[in-house]
Amino acid sequence: MDKDTISNWFKNLQSDITSNLEKIDGSGIFSGDTWKRSEGGGGHSMVIENGDVFEKGGVNWSAVHGNTPQKILDALKLEAANFFATGVSIVIHPHSPHVPIIHMNVRYFEMSNGVWWFGGGIDLTPIYVNDDDAAHFHRKLKETCDRHNVDCYPQYKKWADDYFFIKHRNETRGIGGIFFDRLSSKHGTKKELFSFVQNVGNTFIPVYKEIVYKNKDLIFDDNQKKWQYLRRGRYVEFNLVLDKGTKFGLDTDGRTESILMSLPPQANWAYNYKPETGSPEWDTLQKLKKGMDWVNK
Amino acid sequence: MDKDTISNWFKNLQSDITSNLEKIDGSGIFSGDTWKRSEGGGGHSMVIENGDVFEKGGVNWSAVHGNTPQKILDALKLEAANFFATGVSIVIHPHSPHVPIIHMNVRYFEMSNGVWWFGGGIDLTPIYVNDDDAAHFHRKLKETCDRHNVDCYPQYKKWADDYFFIKHRNETRGIGGIFFDRLSSKHGTKKELFSFVQNVGNTFIPVYKEIVYKNKDLIFDDNQKKWQYLRRGRYVEFNLVLDKGTKFGLDTDGRTESILMSLPPQANWAYNYKPETGSPEWDTLQKLKKGMDWVNK
Numbered sequence: 001m002d003k004d005t006i007s008n009w010f011k012n013l014q015s016d017i018t019s020n021l022e023k024i025d026g027s028g029i030f031s032g033d034t035w036k037r038s039e040g041g042g043g044h045s046m047v048i049e050n051g052d053v054f055e056k057g058g059v060n061w062s063a064v065h066g067n068t069p070q071k072i073l074d075a076l077k078l079e080a081a082n083f084f085a086t087g088v089s090i091v092i093h094p095h096s097p098h099v100p101i102i103h104m105n106v107r108y109f110e111m112s113n114g115v116w117w118f119g120g121g122i123d124l125t126p127i128y129v130n131d132d133d134a135a136h137f138h139r140k141l142k143e144t145c146d147r148h149n150v151d152c153y154p155q156y157k158k159w160a161d162d163y164f165f166i167k168h169r170n171e172t173r174g175i176g177g178i179f180f181d182r183l184s185s186k187h188g189t190k191k192e193l194f195s196f197v198q199n200v201g202n203t204f205i206p207v208y209k210e211i212v213y214k215n216k217d218l219i220f221d222d223n224q225k226k227w228q229y230l231r232r233g234r235y236v237e238f239n240l241v242l243d244k245g246t247k248f249g250l251d252t253d254g255r256t257e258s259i260l261m262s263l264p265p266q267a268n269w270a271y272n273y274k275p276e277t278g279s280p281e282w283d284t285l286q287k288l289k290k291g292m293d294w295v296n297k
Numbered sequence: 298m299d300k301d302t303i304s305n306w307f308k309n310l311q312s313d314i315t316s317n318l319e320k321i322d323g324s325g326i327f328s329g330d331t332w333k334r335s336e337g338g339g340g341h342s343m344v345i346e347n348g349d350v351f352e353k354g355g356v357n358w359s360a361v362h363g364n365t366p367q368k369i370l371d372a373l374k375l376e377a378a379n380f381f382a383t384g385v386s387i388v389i390h391p392h393s394p395h396v397p398i399i400h401m402n403v404r405y406f407e408m409s410n411g412v413w414w415f416g417g418g419i420d421l422t423p424i425y426v427n428d429d430d431a432a433h434f435h436r437k438l439k440e441t442c443d444r445h446n447v448d449c450y451p452q453y454k455k456w457a458d459d460y461f462f463i464k465h466r467n468e469t470r471g472i473g474g475i476f477f478d479r480l481s482s483k484h485g486t487k488k489e490l491f492s493f494v495q496n497v498g499n500t501f502i503p504v505y506k507e508i509v510y511k512n513k514d515l516i517f518d519d520n521q522k523k524w525q526y527l528r529r530g531r532y533v534e535f536n537l538v539l540d541k542g543t544k545f546g547l548d549t550d551g552r553t554e555s556i557l558m559s560l561p562p563q564a565n566w567a568y569n570y571k572p573e574t575g576s577p578e579w580d581t582l583q584k585l586k587k588g589m590d591w592v593n594k
Contacts, residue, residue, distance in 0.1 A: 047568045240537035263566040
């Protein structure tokens with residue numbers, strides 16, 4: 001299981017996901033940009049804008065290498081070493097406030113000193129939380145986890161709850177999903193863990209397709225669109241203030257346009273906006289909490 | 298020159314600036330929110346939304362106290378001490394892409410161990426850089442600085458260039474202005490420095506009024522509005538990724554709605570947008586650089 005096998009599999013995952021998203025959209029086409037990183041390696045960014053369903057979305061693949069950033073070495077108390085990192089990152093912002101924003105990341109990291117790990121996850125950010133969709137989403141993620149290790153869903157679900165928590169808003173970014181990082185030989189063989197990460201990657205299209213098809217033709221009004229823009233503002237706050245991948249990318253002179261592909265086409269901020277008690281917007285806020293048991297909803 | 302004198306002067310500055318901004322706007326009215334900080338002190342936030350000229354703006358005053366955050370103590374190698382901090386922060390987002398976004402901050406900080414300092418600055422973020430306005434703005438700031446110390450404008454101008462630089466975009470947030478921090482007994486008596494900070498505070502309305510009046514009735518089209526939304530996206534990136542005040546506020550559990558009053562009503566992101574060479578948008582990008590000599594333009 002060498003790094004090229006993993007990296008190539010991720011590259012194919014990118015192709016597979018973008019062609020499936022094009023089919024789901026029915027009109028939008030991804031366009032690609034290949035880029036090089038001056039310190040070593042590069043990537044291929046694929047972007048869809050103004051599709052029928054997807055307003056803006058990015059599916060980014062990269063495989064980069066070079067000297068391991070000092071911060072990582074310090075955190076692990078390791079001497080200087082080369083690193084190799086590869087992964088796929090996706091954020092999709094649909095037009096309709098009835099279709100959730102989705103994010104997925106799968107990644108592999110290794111160093112010349114023999115240290116390696118996998119990380120990743122999938123999470124959903126509905127503008128309006130629909131209990132059935134949320135339960136469906138979490139059940140599918142649980143199935144994927146259970147095939148790997150029946151204990152891991154609760155752990156990776158909690159990890160997502162904690163990771164996607166916006167402390168300064170006292171709310172979660174969305175309904176969470178699964179998140180995992182630094183899965184290494186303590187957690188399984190490289191083959192087993194790669195197989196799990198592949199299953200996560202392959203879960204993306206079927207789980208999202210069902211939610212998109214179910215909701216994409218529902219009508220919406222200006223007030224629902226306004227709410228969507230405010231929620232996207234929260235998405236921006238999470239990604240720019242809290243997201244470790246974004247911070248790492250910007251700190252290490254990554255390709256800005258690929259890192260910030262995750263930002264929505266439009267986001268709004270209103271001062272101290274509070275939805276009316278009992279409204280659908282208020283109901284959604286009640287559900288943006290850690291520890292929601294969606295699987296057993 | 299005790300802390301209450303300074304804090305009261307800032308409170309009056311807030312009233313003075315909001316009533317003048319209302320006159321300039323001609324229709325919008327500020328509404329106020331008084332808030333308390335659980336650890337000590339509080340503030341008063343004044344917000345204008347959907348005025349004739351100003352789409353969204355906030356003028357925030359606060360006077361807070363408590364235990365000095367450990368980070369500050371560590372940085373200064375000081376033992377535990379109480380702190381008191383007071384200041385006024387302003388960000389104004391006009392409707393028209395011909396009227397620049399403006400930001401001002403004036404602040405005073407002291408600790409029970411006798412350490413004290415002033416900080417602050419004014420800077421301008423035009424959507425389209427107008428050379429005459431930029432020169433006027435910088436000349437007025439230079440006049441304010443010169444009354445205090447003829448050497449300080451170049452130094453505080455450079456400080457603003459460095460502070461408001463968006464490294465991941467390789468551009469400055471706007472045309473800069475002046476920025477200064479930790480002005481203490483090394484730089485003058487408390488009376489002298491307070492007088493300088495008062496002059497900075499009193500510069501805000503005259504310098505901005507002239508630029509607003511000159512530009513507010515110019516017509517603009519959809520493309521210019523689109524450019525404004527993209528530039529506001531950069532403003533969001535600066536404030537959420539780089540601004541130390543925002544980071545400090547969010548890290549220390551400040552009042553989120555007052556800290557994030559600085560965010561625009563609407564911001565957009567487009568993938569890898571590059572204005573046509575020679576266009577007004579392109580011309581603006583050429584001027585968002587450090588070291589522009591606006592005073593002698």
